[in-house]
Amino acid sequence: MPDSMELQTMEAIWNACCANYTDSQDVIAISFDEIRRRYTGTARHYHNLQHIGQLLQLATQHRDQLQHWDCVVFAIFYHDVVYNVFRKDNEARSADMADKRLATLCVTADKIQVVRELIKATHKHQVTPTAPYASDLAWFLDFDMAILGTPWEQYEVYARQVRKEYRLYPDLMYNPGRRGFLQHTLQADRIFHTPWFHQQYTDTARANMQRELQWFQ
DSSP states (O other), X not given: OOXXXXXXXXXXXXXXXXXXXXXXXXXXXXXXHHHHHHHTOTTOSSXXXXXXXXXXXXXXXXXXXXXXXXXXXXXXXXXXXXXXXXXXXXXHHHHHHHHHHHHHTTOOHHHHHHXXXXXXXXXXXXXXXXXXXXXXXXXXXXXXXXXXXXXXXXXXHHHHHHHHHTTTSOHHHHHHHHHHHHHHHHHSSOSOSXXXXXXXXXHHHHHHHHHHHGGXX
């Protein structure tokens, strides 16, 4: 998995996508500043700007595979914009915020709908094969899950960062939930949807999750 992007590069990608829909530099700048502030909150240890930058790096690397580049970029920026560990509707709330903000940027309704569906799909990480955006969704979800298949040193940092985000939960509450996520993911027929990620990342991802599970024994 590539290193995260510089903030300046992230903003350049944002500006380029938004410029396809609006000429208002003020609205573009204000919307990016809101995203930046959201992802730099003190409670953000993993779901932060570094995470967004890593997904953008992967999207850029696989851009030729994406049919709706702007939609995938907007979904990356907004998919964790609302992140509260005490709630279970973060994906839906993030999608709602994307809907409102993209409308102010004059993004067309059909593309806003695609962005909504991409973001909401991060709740269960499942792909509906018949969806017109199914290919982009598969790539987008794999970008989001790619951290699972990184070298152990990077994976371990991720796992400990997630624990920090849930630091207000005692081990008695956190450990069963995290263990359940790992076991559920390991039991799935496929962790990654695209052939490329499946081939490149699966073995390492399974080894990493098995190793983390040993923390809870």
